[in-house]
Amino acid sequence: MLTYVVRRLLFLPVVLFALSLMIFSMMMLLSPTQRVAVYAPDAGFMKGGAEFIKDQIELYGLDDPFVIQYGRWIGNLFRGNLGWAESYSMPVGQALMDLFPATAELGLLAMLPIVLGAIWFGTKAATHHNEPIDHYIRVFTILGWSFPTFVFALLVLMIFYGWLDWFPAGRLSHWATMEVASGAFHSYTGMNILDAILNGNGRILLDALRHLVLPVITLAYVWWAGMVRIMRSSMLETLRQDYVTTARAKGLAERVVENRHARRNALLPVTTIAGIIVAQLMGGLVITETIFDYHGLGQFAARAAQNLDFPAVLGFALYFAVILVFVNLIVDLLYAYLDPRVKLG
Amino acid sequence: MKTIRYLLKNQLALTGVILLVFFIAIGSLAPVITHREPYQITPYQMPRSGFWQMPRPPSSEHPLGTTQGQYDIYYGLVWGTRTAFKIGLGVVAVGAAIGVVIGSIAAFYGGIVDELLMRVVDVFMSFPFLIAAMVLTTILGKGLYQMMIALTSFGWMGYARLIRSEILHIKEMDYVQAARACGAGDLRLIRKHILPNSLFPVLVQATMNTGSMVLAASALSFLGLGTQVGYADWGQLIALARNWIMGKGGNPFAFWYTLVYPGVAIFLFVLAWNLVGDALRDILDPRMRGKRV
Numbered sequence: 161m162l163t164y165v166v167r168r169l170l171f172l173p174v175v176l177f178a179l180s181l182m183i184f185s186m187m188m189l190l191s192p193t194q195r196v197a198v199y200a201p202d203a204g205f206m207k208g209g210a211e212f213i214k215d216q217i218e219l220y221g222l223d224d225p226f227v228i229q230y231g232r233w234i235g236n237l238f239r240g241n242l243g244w245a246e247s248y249s250m251p252v253g254q255a256l257m258d259l260f261p262a263t264a265e266l267g268l269l270a271m272l273p274i275v276l277g278a279i280w281f282g283t284k285a286a287t288h289h290n291e292p293i294d295h296y297i298r299v300f301t302i303l304g305w306s307f308p309t310f311v312f313a314l315l316v317l318m319i320f321y322g323w324l325d326w327f328p329a330g331r332l333s334h335w336a337t338m339e340v341a342s343g344a345f346h347s348y349t350g351m352n353i354l355d356a357i358l359n360g361n362g363r364i365l366l367d368a369l370r371h372l373v374l375p376v377i378t379l380a381y382v383w384w385a386g387m388v389r390i391m392r393s394s395m396l397e398t399l400r401q402d403y404v405t406t407a408r409a410k411g412l413a414e415r416v417v418e419n420r421h422a423r424r425n426a427l428l429p430v431t432t433i434a435g436i437i438v439a440q441l442m443g444g445l446v447i448t449e450t451i452f453d454y455h456g457l458g459q460f461a462a463r464a465a466q467n468l469d470f471p472a473v474l475g476f477a478l479y480f481a482v483i484l485v486f487v488n489l490i491v492d493l494l495y496a497y498l499d500p501r502v503k504l505g
Numbered sequence: 506m507k508t509i510r511y512l513l514k515n516q517l518a519l520t521g522v523i524l525l526v527f528f529i530a531i532g533s534l535a536p537v538i539t540h541r542e543p544y545q546i547t548p549y550q551m552p553r554s555g556f557w558q559m560p561r562p563p564s565s566e567h568p569l570g571t572t573q574g575q576y577d578i579y580y581g582l583v584w585g586t587r588t589a590f591k592i593g594l595g596v597v598a599v600g601a602a603i604g605v606v607i608g609s610i611a612a613f614y615g616g617i618v619d620e621l622l623m624r625v626v627d628v629f630m631s632f633p634f635l636i637a638a639m640v641l642t643t644i645l646g647k648g649l650y651q652m653m654i655a656l657t658s659f660g661w662m663g664y665a666r667l668i669r670s671e672i673l674h675i676k677e678m679d680y681v682q683a684a685r686a687c688g689a690g691d692l693r694l695i696r697k698h699i700l701p702n703s704l705f706p707v708l709v710q711a712t713m714n715t716g717s718m719v720l721a722a723s724a725l726s727f728l729g730l731g732t733q734v735g736y737a738d739w740g741q742l743i744a745l746a747r748n749w750i751m752g753k754g755g756n757p758f759a760f761w762y763t764l765v766y767p768g769v770a771i772f773l774f775v776l777a778w779n780l781v782g783d784a785l786r787d788i789l790d791p792r793m794r795g796k797r798v
Contacts, residue, residue, distance in 0.1 A: 178628040189644050299517070302783065306776035308720055310727045311743060311768035318750045318764070322757030444634030447724055451747075461636065465643045466729045477632070477640050484631055 164496070168489055177409060179481045180237070183474055184230050190470060192222035197493070243471030247387040247464050252475035255460060261350030262331060263449070263456035266443055269353075269372055270379035277384050279427070282391020286426075287418055289396060297388065304385030313378045314334050320374060327373045329453045334396075336367040375452045379444050382438065387430070395426040427499060438487050511788060518787075521780025524773055532586040539580050547607045549584055549737050551576040560749055560763045570762040573745040576735065578762065581768050584737035588649065589680035589774055593715040593721045601711045603657070604664025605704075611665070612672035613695070623669070625660045634659055635721055642730045649738075652731050656718055662705055663714070709786045716778035723771055737772075742767035 187195060196216050217223065221232070231323035231357075236242075285297040320327045332340065332352060339345055339361075340352065348358050353372075356365035398404065399422050407417045442458070449458035457476065476482035512519050531538075533682040535548070542552040554567070555575040563570040569578040609738075643657035675681060676699060684698050723740025725731040732738040746763035753759045 174624075175628060175631065178624070182628060182632070183640075186641060186644055302517070302776065302779055304762060306699060306720075306772055307745075307767070308723060308775070310724060311764070311771065314743070314747065314750050314764055315768070318757055318761075322712075322751045396777050422543050440635075442633045443724075446635065446639070447573065447727070450728065461639065462728050465639050468643060470643070473643050477636060480636060481632055484633065487632065497508050 165493065168492070172485065172489070175485055176482065179485070180234060181230070183481070184476050187233075187470065187474055188226060188229070191373060192217045194468075194470060195222055196220065226254060237478075242475035245460075245464060245469055245472035245475070247467040247469040247472060248460065252472050255472070256457065256475065256479050258350075259455065259457045259460050262352075262454065263458060265351040265353060265446060266375055266379075266432065266449070266454060266456060267438075267445060270376045270383070270441065271437075273376065273380040274383045274387055275430075277380065278387030278391050279423075279432070281384070281388045283395055283418065283423055283426075285388070285392040286395030287397075297392070301385040301388045301392075301433055304381055305389070307382060308379065309382050309447045310451060312381060313374075313448055316374050316378060317451065327370055329371075329374070329451075331368075331371055331453075331455050332364075333367050333371075336364050339364060367499040371452075371454070375448045375454055378448050378452075379441065382444060383441065387437070388442075391426065391430055394428075394430065395422060398422045401425075428495065438484065442484075507796065508788065511784070515784060515787070518784030521777050521784060525781060528586055528590070528774055528777060531583055534589055535587055537585050539583050549588065551581045551584070551735050553577070559753075560746075560760050563762060565598050572742060572763045573748060574735075576742075578766055580768060581742050582739070583735045585739045585742065585789070586774075587769075588732070588738045589719050589722075591649070592653060592656070593719045593774075593778070596653050596660060596718045596722075597711045597715050598659040600657045600714075601664045601707055604661040604666075605668050606659070606708060608665035608668035609672060609695075609700070610781065612669045612676070617723065619669075620739070622665070626665050629659060629662045630729070632659065635724060638721060638725060639728065639730060641697055642725055647730065647733055649732050649736065652722055652725055655725075656721060660714070660718065663710060667710055668703055671706055672699055675699050675702050692726035695772055705789045709782055709789060712778060713782035716775035716782075718773065719778075720775055721792050724726050739767045739771045743771075 193213060196213055221229065240253055242256075244250075245252045245255050248255045281297055285294045288294050317329065321329055331337075340347065340355070345355070345359055345361065345364070348355050352368035353365060356362070356368060364408075399418075401422075404417060404422055407421045408414070412421075445456065445458035446462050447452070447458070449456045450462045453459070457480075461473065461476045463469075464476065539548075541548055545552055553575045554571065554577070557575055558573055559570045560573055561567065561575070567577050567579065572578050572581070607622055607626070611619040637650075637659040637670065638655045639709035641658055642652050645651035645655060681694060681698050684694060689697070704780060714724060719739075722731060723738070726738050726740025726743045729744060732741055734741075742766065746760070746767070749763055757794065
């Protein structure tokens with residue numbers, strides 16, 4: 161186990177290096193004039209005119225060979241300088257740090273119904289294999305799998321915001337935003353729900369929850385489908401194993417067999433794909449946050465991409481890739497911990 | 506014959522095939538069932554009747570209404586079918602080809618080559634697909650082909666992994682050993698025995714992915730990173746509907762047609778591919794044969 165962890169950790173820099181190389185290569189597809197923005201320290205920088213920009217290209221050596229430019233870029237990264245995000249009028253690093261709690265809050269809240277729902281529906285479908293309920297769940301998942309996130313999101317927005325006016329868009333109501341920003345409300349984590357609880361402020365908590373309902377439903381519905389499919393086939397596979405037959409043969413109640421013997425083992429593949437889900441969830445978050453005007457990383461990425469704000473897009477990509485590498489590492493370790501059959505080394 | 510019997514027994518699969526045939530018909534008949542205006546440079550550019558922003562409801566002239574900017578929704582849907590096929594089939598075919606070549610090389614040569622190629626796959630996979638495609642489209646610029654290049658660049662890794670594990674598995678099978686013992690050369694083994702048997706899972710995967718690619722492409726279009734403005738593309742039609750979902754004058758559903766028609770088109774198209782892919786997996790997976798009705 162320890163050797164595996166050490167090996168993975170040693171391999172980590174290699175992966176990160178390859179990732180940075182990939183992102184940098186994509187950036188090098190741009191012309192020097194487009195790339196000069198990465199080096200801009202503040203908002204006034206880009207307003208110097210053509211002559212000035214040419215000087216800056218010279219100054220920062222944007223026509224230098226690939227290797228030299230890459231070295232310089234990495235150097236900047238280590239100093240925490242990701243460039244200037246024109247579309248948010250702040251440094252990219254700052255924006256990423258500020259917006260991360262909002263996205264983490266939404267993502268984590270969405271994971272809850274996705275995982276629990278998937279386990280429940282998947283088990284139901286597998287234990288009632290080929291019965292009507294299995295067919296309904298199968299149809300439901302195929303429909304969900306084919307439903308575009310953005311169409312679903314627009315439809316729920318049309319119904320629950322436009323028509324019923326139950327759940328508004330955005331992250332907080334105006335009054336709540338003012339209250340959170342005021343001195344009386346102490347921001348511990350940047351996640352509204354957690355902060356509201358810590359501050360003992362019920363009104364903010366309710367408002368934050370009200371704004372989270374639609375995005376969470378959107379993310380959950382679309383992702384349920386994929387998870388349920390995996391859980392169902394995994395559970396079917398497990399129910400065919402000999403030890404399940406043994407458990408049944410020795411007279412254990414079907415409930416005990418299903419819950420204790422089969423489901424626990426069937427959950428293993430679901431753990432493995434948790435890393436993939438985090439990655440896919442982020443893609444979904446870009447669309448969901450954009451549609452619900454939820455101020456988080458996803459909206460940041462979408463807006464940056466629409467405005468061709470390259471430093472922001474690349475900074476986001478790098479930031480997220482790094483998070484993902486660590487999530488995958490944790491998932492792999494967790495998997496080994498959960499399944500004694502997996503010997504790492 | 507077996508396939509036809511299977512289709513008749515399996516309603517979901519039959520629905521998928523019928524939907525797919527329907528879309529193929531719409532796509533191929535596009536020039537016949539739509540009217541091309543003389544000012545259109547390419548038929549993929551949607552015709553517009555005016556420059557008024559507010560969508561207009563269905564009428565005799567525009568059977569499904571017009572969307573923001575007076576683009577005809579019916580025309581956009583019909584020609585958008587061709588765009589969807591182009592994206593789905595193009596991206597998947599090229600992606601699968603790249604994946605199969607890389608995965609096969611890794612599996613045949615093994616050792617350091619395998620290790621190296623698979624680590625490259627890992628790095629590409631550690632980038633979330635939609636985000637990666639988004640970044641690359643931003644850099645390459647707007648347009649159908651730029652978007653397809655971006656989707657392909659980050660869509661080949663799954664096939665590489667799949668074919669690699671299949672080949673590694675099949676290489677050890679008795680019938681391959683038998684063929685080798687009969688004196689079959691490397692190339693003959695690969696061509697006649699290993700590749701044909703390992704390609705089926707890739708085919709299933711590719712079918713399932715065709716829908717996903719169309720979804721991803723329309724998501725990019727929706728974010729304003731996909732096709733040029735006015736290009737007949739379902740994602741774009743939904744992007745144009747986005748400003749109108751709150752309706753007008755107290756009626757939130759005043760512009761329902763701008764969202765529902767293109768939404769249904771994407772949904773049914775992706776559904777068709779998913780159903781067909783699901784059925785293919787059943788047919789090709791001998792363990793499942795005859796088990797499901």
